Amino acid sequence: MANELIDDLKWRGVLYQQTDEEGLEKLLNDEKIALYCGVDPTADSMHIGHIVPLLVLRRFQMHGHQPILLVGGATGMIGDPSGRTEERQLQTVEQIDRNVEGIRNQMERIFDFRTENGARLVNNRDWIGNMDIIEFLRDYGKLLSINYMLAKDTVASRLEGGISFTEFSYMLIQAIDFNHLFDHFGCRVQVGGSDQWGNITTGLEVIRKTHDEEAEAFGITIPLITKADGTKFGKSAGGAVWLDPEKTSPYEFYQFWVNTADADVVKYLKVFTFLDREEIEALAKTVEDEPHLRKAQKALASEMTKLIHGEEALETAVRITQALFSGDLKSLTAAEMKDAFKDVPSSDFPKAPVNIIDLLVEAAISPSKRQAREDVTNGAISVNGEKVKDLEYTLGKEDRLDDAFTIIRRGKKKYHMIQFG
Known part of the structure; x- marks a missing residue:
């Protein structure tokens, strides 16, 4: 034994x-x-x-x-x-x-x-x-x-x-x-x-x-755990990755692990999870054969988030991740949206209604009014997950989540949080 x-x-x-x-x-x-x-x-x-x-x-x-x-x-x-x-x-x-x-x-x-x-x-x-x-x-x-x-x-x-x-x-x-x-x-x-x-x-x-x-x-x-490049393990762009959900949300925690490099993921599966040797070796093979699927990273993120934050927090983290990947923000609650977009660029606006073109330019989401009009006309702009094609669209109270913020997306991946004071 x-x-x-x-x-x-x-x-x-x-x-x-x-x-x-x-x-x-x-x-x-x-x-x-x-x-x-x-x-x-x-x-x-x-x-x-x-x-x-x-x-x-x-x-x-x-x-x-x-x-x-x-x-x-x-x-x-x-x-x-x-x-x-x-x-x-x-x-x-x-x-x-x-x-x-x-x-x-x-x-x-x-x-x-x-x-x-x-x-x-x-x-x-x-x-x-x-x-x-x-x-x-x-x-x-x-x-x-x-x-x-x-x-x-x-x-x-x-x-x-x-x-x-x-x-x-x-x-x-x-x-x-x-x-x-x-x-x-x-x-x-x-x-x-x-x-x-x-x-x-x-x-x-x-x-x-x-x-x-x-x-x-x-x-x-x-041993001191390091990344494959020799740098210190355990830091994200925002600093330390905490176990306290108020300091590092379950979604951020999940994302930290799911973004693990291919060169590190098998090592981290061994060190941090309770998966057995057979399971880890099977995941190691997926890193070699189909790395684009990131099965090993998803398993690592799931095991760690479940251990530290529980099954329900893991389900929320996965739901936010899937919604961001698909662009289907309507499936998220206001709290989940705020969590998911806490680190994206943001701008403060008064609570008065604001025209979509003016907002895109003032928040530097689109570089000019001409480009803003093109973006709206071409269906490149979404408000809280809903495409907006009307050049006269005005953001009103119904667009404010928790009466405090709105998420604007330009293209597939450029997000911006509008916070209303």
């Missing part, structure tokens, strides 16, 4: 480093374990870059192991120096609490909490928040030498530019987490991104120094 799980993780390309590969395989063969991954609440939502280690935990859960999901209510107030060149801006306790709640809700979409090995959510402020400075220094500060901590990449890379004692202490505080979970929940493995190697091995060092030789714990890191 352990070999099946580890082999699958290797095939998917989500294993980067292991502290003791042979020892972990033996442990997994002998028993079901608890393992954890932590997320610091630096924002009120995770983005897709956060979820790769979490999906690895979910794969362990599907093989009978128990995931522990740690939200860093304490460590989030300190700031992880990993992968950074400057100090983090500290957040208030109130902001951290709001962020914790947002992340907690997203975790509940990814994991099963109801089975015998149901996921467990914990917050490290529950055990670190009440620790006083003397207890911290006496019980844990003595366990690691300054030389040991300076040798870690996360600290060494910051020495020239400077690092505060606050962020310098982060690795020790995170090590307390692993030690606490080891003692109270029998947690044997920590999973994290490749930038967490120093923090994970520090946790193992603290466990080693506070327990007898029989205590066994392990660490796994996940």
Whole structure:
């Protein structure tokens, strides 16, 4: 069973480093374990870059192991120096609490909490928040030498530019987490991104120094996910791709995945979806044989949108996509239209009626009145999905969706949102 799980993780390309590969395989063969991954609440939502280690935990859960999901209510107030060149801006306790709640809700979409090995959510402020400075220094500060901590990449890379004692202490505080979970929940493995190697091995060092030789714990890191061209994964034209539907709508989320390059899609299917090897290999063949159909991208987009936002949100995202492709905007609700066109060019107009020709020119949809008249006469202009061929057509109240905006289309793909003030 352990070999099946580890082999699958290797095939998917989500294993980067292991502290003791042979020892972990033996442990997994002998028993079901608890393992954890932590997320610091630096924002009120995770983005897709956060979820790769979490999906690895979910794969362990599907093989009978128990995931522990740690939200860093304490460590989030300190700031992880990993992968950074400057100090983090500290957040208030109130902001951290709001962020914790947002992340907690997203975790509940990814994991099963109801089975015998149901996921467990914990917050490290529950055990670190009440620790006083003397207890911290006496019980844990003595366990690691300054030389040991300076040798870690996360600290060494910051020495020239400077690092505060606050962020310098982060690795020790995170090590307390692993030690606490080891003692109270029998947690044997920590999973994290490749930038967490120093923090994970520090946790193992603290466990080693506070327990007898029989205590066994392990660490796994996940490789940094990149695009085929070597650039960073997880950014769209509008910035980070968030799990919060208010920050990145399900339609935008779906579009991010459906626009994946052919060179990346099979890799992403392995890393992000729970499709099995046979299904993914079949989709890989479609990329080679019929790439224009984009079956692999559609499968990736469907699996991810369903996982993060649910079946209903996926259906809406697909409906918007199909309506835009066909030009049949009449099938969309006003809310769906607003979502679909939030990033298209827009112009503000007063609520008074406006002639279609004047509007096309003033909004720079058509370059001149002559061209605007030609566009209307030739049937190239649509208002909310309905073609307009009348040169005297006046946009009135009935053309305003939610009494706020109108969608104009010129040709097949040029859209413009008219917003009425």
